[in-house]
Amino acid sequence: MSLKEREREIIEEFSIFSDWMEKYEYIIDLGKELKPINKEFMNDEYRIRGCQSQVWLHAWKEDGLVHFEADSDAIITKGIIALLIQALDGLSPEEIINSDLQFIDEIGLKEHLSPTRANGLISMIKKMKLYAVGLQHKSSI
Amino acid sequence: MIVQTKIASLSVDSIRKDFPILSTMVYDKPLVYFDNGATSQKPKQVVEAIEKYYFTQNANVHRGAHYLSQVATEAFENARIKIQHFIKAKDNTSIIFTKGTTDSINLVAQSWGRKNLNPGDEVLISGMEHHSNIVPWQLICEERGALLKIIPVLNDGSIDPDAFKKTCSSKTKILAINHISNTLGTINPIKEMIAYAHSKNALVLIDGAQAVPHLEVDVIDLDCDFYTFSGHKMFAPTGIGVLYAKTEILDSMPPYQGGGEMIKEVRFESSTYADLPYKFEAGTPNIEGAIGLGAAIDYLNSFDRKQLLAYENELLTYATEQLDQLDGIQFYGQAKNKASVISFLIEGIHPYDIGTLLDKMGIAVRTGHHCTQPLMDRFCIPGTVRASFTFYNTKEEIDLFISALNRAIKILKK
Numbered sequence: 001m002s003l004k005e006r007e008r009e010i011i012e013e014f015s016i017f018s019d020w021m022e023k024y025e026y027i028i029d030l031g032k033e034l035k036p037i038n039k040e041f042m043n044d045e046y047r048i049r050g051c052q053s054q055v056w057l058h059a060w061k062e063d064g065l066v067h068f069e070a071d072s073d074a075i076i077t078k079g080i081i082a083l084l085i086q087a088l089d090g091l092s093p094e095e096i097i098n099s100d101l102q103f104i105d106e107i108g109l110k111e112h113l114s115p116t117r118a119n120g121l122i123s124m125i126k127k128m129k130l131y132a133v134g135l136q137h138k139s140s141i
Numbered sequence: 142m143i144v145q146t147k148i149a150s151l152s153v154d155s156i157r158k159d160f161p162i163l164s165t166m167v168y169d170k171p172l173v174y175f176d177n178g179a180t181s182q183k184p185k186q187v188v189e190a191i192e193k194y195y196f197t198q199n200a201n202v203h204r205g206a207h208y209l210s211q212v213a214t215e216a217f218e219n220a221r222i223k224i225q226h227f228i229k230a231k232d233n234t235s236i237i238f239t240k241g242t243t244d245s246i247n248l249v250a251q252s253w254g255r256k257n258l259n260p261g262d263e264v265l266i267s268g269m270e271h272h273s274n275i276v277p278w279q280l281i282c283e284e285r286g287a288l289l290k291i292i293p294v295l296n297d298g299s300i301d302p303d304a305f306k307k308t309c310s311s312k313t314k315i316l317a318i319n320h321i322s323n324t325l326g327t328i329n330p331i332k333e334m335i336a337y338a339h340s341k342n343a344l345v346l347i348d349g350a351q352a353v354p355h356l357e358v359d360v361i362d363l364d365c366d367f368y369t370f371s372g373h374k375m376f377a378p379t380g381i382g383v384l385y386a387k388t389e390i391l392d393s394m395p396p397y398q399g400g401g402e403m404i405k406e407v408r409f410e411s412s413t414y415a416d417l418p419y420k421f422e423a424g425t426p427n428i429e430g431a432i433g434l435g436a437a438i439d440y441l442n443s444f445d446r447k448q449l450l451a452y453e454n455e456l457l458t459y460a461t462e463q464l465d466q467l468d469g470i471q472f473y474g475q476a477k478n479k480a481s482v483i484s485f486l487i488e489g490i491h492p493y494d495i496g497t498l499l500d501k502m503g504i505a506v507r508t509g510h511h512c513t514q515p516l517m518d519r520f521c522i523p524g525t526v527r528a529s530f531t532f533y534n535t536k537e538e539i540d541l542f543i544s545a546l547n548r549a550i551k552i553l554k555k
Contacts, residue, residue, distance in 0.1 A: 024498060024501065052492075052508060053523070073523055
């Protein structure tokens with residue numbers, strides 16, 4: 001599935017919620033279901049410290065595609081991480097580098113990517129792209 | 142008995158009318174603003190004073206021989222006198238306008254510190270300081286080879302008095318400590334601490350940012366050497382703050398920044414500096430900010446401040462009792478002497494998650510480390526949820542907050 005298709009799917013999923021509460025309950029569920037990050041990456045090297053919450057992120061390349069695993073100490077941040085992974089995991093480095101993640105805005109979660117939130121998500125997206133740049137010319141492991 | 146009658150006569154309804162922003166709707170819900178520790182809202186009187194300044198008084202200060210310059214200078218200097226009386230300082234020349242508390246502390250650290258700190262000297266701060274009363278000292282200590290020492294915080298959020306007496310020694314050149322902790326609400330026993338530090342020949346700087354909106358401050362009675370605060374936490378605009386210092390200390394300090402306004406004579410070979418307070422006010426000052434701060438002081442003075450404080454304490458007690466009924470609640474900061482600030486966590490829930498859901502219900506609280514990371518590390522927590530009240534808040538708002546909090550917990554614990 002291309003990034004556009006994935007984004008459309010997420011936007012559709014979110015369109016059924018009639019209020020903020022249903023939306024956040026869903027995000028919290030996504031956070032709970034997020035595959036835990038491998039314990040060896042739960043350390044300072046992979047940590048992105050926000051003012052509000054922290055994020056751990058690790059990426060690797062397989063068959064030319066980039067994969068991510070991530071975690072956070074806050075469940076809502078974790079839910080949004082799950083959405084970002086749903087959108088970007090398994091894409092080519094180029095697709096990740098060029099993604100604008102407009103869907104976050106469309107599903108009404110833009111505020112979580114605002115610098116005032118300082119929850120580590122902006123830095124996480126930057127880091128995801130940096131990983132993609134770094135992995136672009138690296139052979140798969 | 143007398144106090145009770147006074148509380149009854151405080152009309153919070155009419156106070157709230159002075160703050161139009163309080164009737165804002167947030168996501169179709171009435172705003173409950175409990176983030177006063179970060180910044181307070183501004184009454185109409187303050188905004189009107191700024192408007193009046195720009196519409197009828199605007200000119201640069203201390204410069205022109207013309208009419209408007211004189212009017213602006215008078216308004217600006219009047220604000221200084223209001224501040225002098227507000228903190229009961231002896232001279233208006235001991236009141237320096239700054240950008241805020243952070244700027245005031247940096248001024249002292251850079252100007253006084255660079256001249257007076259030497260290798261082996263110690264700067265003493267507490268474990269509950271805001272980053273702005275930590276980092277400026279770290280910078281100057283590093284530069285001067287001085288040592289930064291920390292007074293530990295007890296479990297209830299008060300300063301360890303024995304440890305203080307042990308760490309404050311003849312090596313201590315300055316004690317820099319907050320009057321009220323922004324995270325815990327602890328009101329520190331600064332008068333006793335100042336006296337003790339003085340007995341060791343140390344100077345004392347008080348970070349009063351959280352205190353001036355609540356307490357009546359008397360710098361002469363406290364006998365502090367420096368007292369710093371910001372306008373924006375006490376109903377005045379952002380970008381204006383105050384450094385009070387004893388004039389003899391200010392006199393002995395070199396200028397902090399160079400520029401216009403702060404000089405007597407400039408020659409390319411060397412310059413001489415203006416008298417106090419202008420020596421420390423380089424460049425065109427924040428005139429509107431100073432005037433706004435003066436208006437905020439007038440506003441506060443239009444009330445019986447003891448009555449305001451009694452009302453805030455009533456809010457604190459009520460909110461604490463209500464919160465105490467929640468399962469898994471843990472308070473941070475339970476010192477006997479506390480301002481209307483409550484920091485807490487709910488077991489198993491991250492503060493950011495609570496803050497996010499409360500926001501959706503119109504409740505503005507602060508979550509995170511509150512710029513006190515070392516204090517968070519001391520309690521081994523990532524941050525807290527902080528509700529901070531002021532005299533325009535109500536018990537009804539606390540009820541809304543508690544029911545929103547219950548709802549958030551239900552969603553997050555499901």
